Amino acid sequence: MSDLGEIESPEILKQSQMNEADNQNQRVEDEDVLKFMDSLDAYLCLLHSLSSTLRQGWFDFASARYSMGASRVNSALLDLKEHPAPTYLEVRKAQGKSEIGEPHFALCKWGSCATGDSSETEDSDVLLLDSNSNIRQRYKDTSKAPVEGSNSPVGVPSTAADDRVQKERSKSLAVFGTLVSPKLRAAQLSFETALGTLVEIANARASMLSAFDQGFKTRPFRPGTAEYTRNYTSTNRKRLKNWSELRSTVERPRRPRCNATRTNDS
């Protein structure tokens, strides 16, 4: 009895270890699949949001063109002199994923970068709402309200940063003349919001593709899944077809039937 216990316990231990490893792998796989589905959902929701924001921007743009005239609002007035883009991106590796090739994009609007994307979009949404109600109120709010995160460079007060942002915005609008329609300013804000949403979409896309590569591409096919059904059964079918064709062409000598039963040794 004691000998039997000594013989069985290493096997039982090994079996339990294998079961634990399987469970852990299963958990990791489920996490990958969940992450992929979450990022896919976020991607689709953000695209829907972008569509509505862009629609608002086009509508405001069309209203501005109607009030100012088509000759004052068209692409022929665009400045082709050398100038850098005041709004740009920062590209970094995603946090905690230094081994995986997943980029993270951060938007720097008018030369100032925000730490988080959500704070950036909230801020621009507030500006958009204010512009619809009263233009003067919007300017007052932006000068008074302190911006969250590190929107201003180190050592520069927030009012100076806001003034710089307003200056850059005015410079951008100045292409269409000194006195512009409020609808054009509203269109500018709509497109700024759309830009923030675009950067979030880029991050969701990177996360989705990374989760897809991790969760589905590297894993071998498991029985019962669609990939297994599609790949293995069709491969088996092809193999059988080739074997039957080969068998019909090649004449093999028939083996005499053996009545002896298999032994445990064989």
Place this chain on the structure above:
Amino acid sequence: MANKPQIPTKNSALIAMIADEDTITGFLLAGVGDVDIRRKTNYLIVDNRIFSVSALFILPFRLQSASKLNWMFDVILYWCLTAKCFTCLETTVKQIEDAFKDFTTREDIAIVMISQYIANMIRFLVDRYNKPIPAILEIPSKDHPYDPAHDSVLSRVKYLFSAESVASNRY
């Protein structure tokens, strides 16, 4: 993970755009327009316009009452305008392809934003592209709403869901 591409960190990367006039102008108002020393821009306006045909209707009235010299001048002018009337001032597919290849090979561009209907014109190029940076984002346009079925990213993962629905029908 040995084959994963390295992500280059950039402090100031641009957003490139290939879209219609209103979309480009709107995003330029948001401050993403860049023009370098060689006057190379980070955007391409895809134009689909046909020259006005109104000149075709004006000149025949003038030809009736003109003197001989004026008549010859008017005939030449009429034919020139007729030729121009049927000229479409549009951006060609080759120009769009060249712009896409240029933007995806530039090191200072992190995102390439392209209208989905324009991406459909160069679908083979867009689907073949698989680098993480610059990221290709397909956006809707005024006349063509966003269609998830044509999105290059979603089409890569679409086979999972279509295969799953087939499997559920079998079992």
